Amino acid sequence: MSEKESIYLPMLAELVRTEGLTERERLFELKLRNGDELGHKPGQFVEISVFGIGEAPLSISSSPTKKGSFEIGVRTVGNVTNALHRLEKGATVGVRGPFGNGFPLDRLKGQDVLIVAGGIGLVPLRSLINYVLDNRGDFGRLIVLFGARTPAEQLFLDELALWRQSKDMEYLETVDRGDENWKGNAGVITTLFPLFDIAPEKTYAVIVGPPVMYRFVIAECRNKGIPDDQLLLSLERRMKCGVGKCGHCQINNVYVCQEGPVFTYSELKNLEEAI
Amino acid sequence: MKYEVITKEDFPSFVNGLLSEIEVVGVKMKEGKFHYDKIKSYDELCLDYDVTLIPPKKYLLPPKETLLKFSLGGAIQVEPSIDATPRVILGVHPYDIKAIELMDAVFSDSNPDANYMERRRNTVIVGVDCRNPSPNAFCPSMGTDTTETGFDLLLTDIGEQYVVAIGSEKGEELLKKHARTREATEADLAQRKAAQEEALAKYKLSIKAAVEEIPELLEKNYDHPLWEELAAKCLSCGSCTMVCPTCVCFDVQDDLELNLTAGERFRQWDSCMLQGFAKVATGENFREDCTSRLRHRYFRKGNYMLKRYGKLGCVGCGRCIGACLAEIANPVEAYNRLKEGS
Structure with missing residues (x-):
């Protein structure tokens, strides 16, 4: 990555489908505006922006074997997730990522x-x-x-x-x-x-x-x-940046957004704050 | 390292020369305290001070900084925002230079942070050796009372003249362009050394452990009762982190104007001492009690940053000691207590 490119600039994505999963959770299918694949691995996450409300780290729910779009499943818990639930098909959101290591x-x-x-x-x-x-x-x-x-x-x-x-x-x-x-x-x-x-x-x-x-x-x-x-x-942690800078996701000396979010229990059992 | 000498008589014209081509911030006195601010002329500048209230960090990681600007009317448009105004920071003490070196490591690591990196590239650091340290400082214990790296130029007051250590080509060019100097002699360098030693003798606080021992000292004392004792008095106000030159954590938020179309995403200083720092939207708080937050701060400074970036996260400036409302933030007392108990 060029040092001049902002790591905080999201790609734009269109909400192509939304579907209620339960009373509190909805599925959102997103397609990147530039036509690219997200290129994720199972277990990675993205930072999703609802511009004007904020950004939140959300797990990717679809398999990379499904091409052309990706899905996130979202529970209404905070400002961003509530705002996401109010969006309709065709809306634009921001996407940064995929971040994290994913499942091995x-x-x-x-x-x-x-x-x-x-x-x-x-x-x-x-x-x-x-x-x-x-x-x-x-x-x-x-x-x-x-x-x-x-x-x-x-x-x-x-x-x-x-x-x-x-x-x-x-x-x-x-x-x-x-x-x-x-x-x-x-x-x-x-x-x-x-x-x-x-x-x-x-x-x-x-x-x-x-x-x-x-x-x-x-x-x-x-x-x-x-x-x-x-x-x-x-592991779930608060993540504001997703790129190892903001400090929120730290467990002892580990950045969950960088070394995680997937860890083996051998790695975690000596981390006092992990579980 | 090359060294030049500039007389105190010639020094003002160097500063005013810098001012003619670039923004200069320096240390000013304000109600008996010192702070960094933009200067308009040499006369405003103070080069003999103990410590500033806020470190020069604020020019590299501003307390609040716009990251994106967006417009929501019609098709959403999003633009990155990077303010990298070229600037000289004049009169930075060695411990703060060491802290900037740590920030450089943090923001250039794995995913370079363009906002920081661009600004850093456009920042010239002119340091000055500290002659009269703050009573709260313990730089010699941290090996930060002097520095050989991290600056473009570094001044040492040797009486009627400054010895100028040249740390970069950029620094050398500015010096050549704006100052009348001569090459330093052996005698000048001996005086420089004497001045540094004179200052060294003035520090009042010291840690009884060697700096290399600190990471292990912490590791051995993860469950020491000290953390709980300090936490019992801690107000979780975050003052220690707000004045810390190596605290770099930030929060990110969006802001919309009243027209609901134009808006921005900004980051602002955050503090791991605040209660909600590790709280996720579901309500789970991974560092809910003050003891865990206070310990985390100590470990981050004295252990975690070293592991990740190869540099300790404390430079011994003592600002936290002065800022703490509960009078408990005192790394010297904490480390000495752990050392005595070990």
């Missing part, structure tokens, strides 16, 4: 992949799941665990329906609290762990969810014998 695809190739998604942790993991499905021969088993608080908070319902039927993956789901129509598992995501067996030496667990979920899921994965450097976690 090279290490996952040829291995069994155990995905553990808590709530909107499924948004970035969907990028990896679809990448594996689109390159099915490159990977071993694909086991996906998805936990939501309630059935109404499950997202990507059409894809979940396909995954339940799919022969390319083993899909297990649970909700913390079911309702009268829920016939599946009820309980937190760790209650799914007794339901499957793995070959730990060739299994990589990829875990994304709310901070509180991590320590319990890590314990379950270690119980199953998965080594610490095969436990991959993506």
Whole structure:
């Protein structure tokens, strides 16, 4: 990159489709104005601008195997995400990125992949799941665990329906609290762990969810014998710049936007502030 | 390094020569304190001062800086904004030069920050050795009371004359163009050394640990009760970070004019001591308690920056000691306490 090019200047993108996922989450499909591919890896993030409101770091939800556009799944939590939800098809937003390291695809190739998604942790993991499905021969088993608080908070319902039927993956789901129509598992995501067996030496667990979920899921994965450097976690932090300058995402001496957001548990267990 | 000598009689015409071609900021006195400001003539300039309230950082990383300008009427248009006014900063003390070297490392690292880099390229640093250090300064402990790098020119007061160390071609050209100088002799350099040693003897505070020990001293004491003790008195006001020459964290926000079409994105100084610094939109705050914030600041200065940029994040200026409302920000006391306990 030329030193004279501003690292803070976003590319412009058009909102080509938006779709409600749940009461609080929407999917946005974006197309860069200059016609370029975003060129991301699963697990990377972008800084999305709603000009006049601000910029927020958001996970990319689509797989890079899907060409021509990319998707983000967004919960209404702050100024920018609320403003995004008010935008309609055809609106222009700013995009910087992709940023961060993403999931280590090279290490996952040829291995069994155990995905553990808590709530909107499924948004970035969907990028990896679809990448594996689109390159099915490159990977071993694909086991996906998805936990939501309630059935109404499950997202990507059409894809979940396909995954339940799919022969390319083993899909297990649970909700913390079911309702009268829920016939599946009820309980937190760790209650799914007794339901499957793995070959730990060739299994990589990829875990994304709310901070509180991590320590319990890590314990379950270690119980199953998965080594610490095969436990991959993506961490959420405040990020104002995405390029290692603003200081907000620091965990001890680590910049999450630069060295992360994906870390192995071996890397994190000695970082006091990580989880 | 080349050294020239300029007499104090000739010095004003050098400054006024600079003023004829470029913006010059220097240290001025204001109500008994010192601050950097634009100068119009040599007479406003003060070269013998202890420490300024705010470091010269404000000219390289302004407290508030526009990053983008955008217009939202019709098709959205976005333009980057970079203010890189050419400027001489005159009279920078060695510890602040060291701090600028650290900022250079931060902003040139991996993703160069064009706003900073352009401004830095257009900034000439004329330093001056500190003759009368602030009572809060502990530069010798940090190895920052003098410097051989990071400046275009560096003055040392040797009585009736200044020895001028030449740190860059740009500095040499400006000196040649605007000043009458002569080459420094062995005797001049001996006087320069004596002046630096005289100043060295005036520092009142010192850290009992060697500077090389500090990173490990912190690492060994991550859970030391000191952090909690200090945090119990800390107001989380961020004063220590606002005056710190190596604090570079910033927040980014958008601002729209009342017509709701023209707007800008700006960054402004932020502080890791403020309660919401690490808080994300969902409400999770990754450094919610003051102890973790205060410890983070110490570790960032004394350990993390060294690991990442190869330079310690404290230059011993002592501004935090003077600015702290609760009178607890004192790196000397903190490091000495850790050293004694280790």
